[in-house]
Amino acid sequence: MGTADHRHSGRESQGWLRGAPPPRWVRVLPPALLVAVCTAELLSRYPLDIGFLLGAIPSLAVLSYGPVATAVFGAVVIVFLYVPPLQLNHPGNTDLLTITFVAILSVAISLVRSRRDAHLVTVRTVAEAAQLAVLPPLPERVGPVRCTTFYRAAQRETLVGGDFFDVRAGPYGVRAVMGDVQGHGLSAVSTVASLLGAFRETVLDQGDLKSAAARLDRRLVVDSARTAHAELFATALLLEFSADADEVRVTSCGHPHPFLLRDGKAVELVLEPGAPLGLGFFDISPPQICTVPLERGDRLFLGSDGVSEARDATGAFYPLAERLTTLAQVRSADLTDRLWEDLLRFCTAVRDDVTMLVLTPSARGERG
Incomplete structure (x- = not known):
């Protein structure tokens, strides 16, 4: 896969x-x-x-x-x-x-x-x-986790917008991040690059997810302080898989919740999110860590608000949970394509960055 x-x-x-x-x-x-x-x-x-x-x-x-x-x-x-x-x-x-x-x-x-x-x-x-250096394609497998990604920037003729994602292996396990910074297009690229750089450092030297989220928040606060009235902020979802991929720890800083695909159903993982990054409220409202046991065949779907908050002509939100359940049996390599096609049929004018990430934990010796 x-x-x-x-x-x-x-x-x-x-x-x-x-x-x-x-x-x-x-x-x-x-x-x-x-x-x-x-x-x-x-x-x-x-x-x-x-x-x-x-x-x-x-x-x-x-x-x-x-x-x-x-x-x-x-x-x-x-x-x-x-x-x-x-x-x-x-x-x-x-x-x-x-x-x-x-x-x-x-x-x-x-x-x-x-x-x-x-x-x-x-x-x-x-x-x-330059843009691909900021957001390079993910490898097929990172440690015990197989990765399938879909990314579409809202601004025409660009490869990188306000969404960002990455999956990295480090001494504390495999970590993944998905986030959305304020703004779209090339104006958001510098913030995306800064946050991704901070995340990659946390994979190496931060022992837990809360500390990793705190590092990202500090990075954005420091960047905002350099420019008057910058008002930079971002939402982020961080995950950390155990060494044998039998559980995942998840924390959210204001980002849409992930979905667990299991036994043909899509279940939203309801988290207690902290404040978005960069607003200076991290110590007041820190994110909580949720530990989710994983079974063989489980998959995690992470989507940006370009998916979950897409609306049709009547103003109705895209029914992401329902559509994920419908497509739950589709293999990961095709799931993001099928969901994108369905999103276009539901909402023909997509004006936000759209990011989808499917993570499939498996034993290291398992073929995918």
Whole structure:
């Protein structure tokens, strides 16, 4: 049972107007129009007076061809205007100058577009590398825990938003975190990076979950103090599996509760959450630790509020517990995909980051 690590740019096509390669039909338009006009003139007994359509060919070529190909289309159009059998109206000087000007302008635009596209590719590659460094794909297995993840940032063209997650093995066992920071998109990336860095340190040097949560809270409080009126805060859910994966300890700092998938049912683990991180209330309202015994075949589903608080057109919340029970027999690698498809049918306009994490504890020698 492997990971299913999905990200926004991977799951959904960007669209060719947003920088993706143009579809095939766009590339076919210039030669198709050229052939269509010439064929119509050759088959007609009388001049059709449609030679002006050839002037659009260089402009269409700009959408999908480079400057050299665009120049070739422009030259071909000018030559075809003077081929006698085509009877393309024998254009006068004004028509010829107009079409020549359009062709030259199209070449210039194509040159600018090609350079812009090359720059965008470079920028996108660097951005993806930086974002993936902040939130890298999880391995298939971390110690005795198998991991399946789904992540979709709310802001278009980004890989990282306000949600974050990680699963790490350390001297105190396998720990997992899922959280949601204030805000969405690139403005939240620095906070996500800071909290993930703090979590990875706690895996190594904090002996219990409450201390780990306190470290995350302190990290966010310190970051907020650097900026006036920053008002940074985050919710988080932390889990710690025992060495033989027969129990899990869970604590919540204002994050939606996890679900235990057992015997074809989805049971919400009701916790006593503490205050969200970064508000300065950790000592006043610390999170409580809940210990849950695990059986063979159990799975834990963690979801962000982009799932649990999604609404349909009438304002009704997405029935997560009901849908998880319906899909409880689906293997983990497909569960997140099926749930995402169902969420889109329920709420076609998803405006929040959506994160799903399925954790399957098993003995180390068990094959998954």
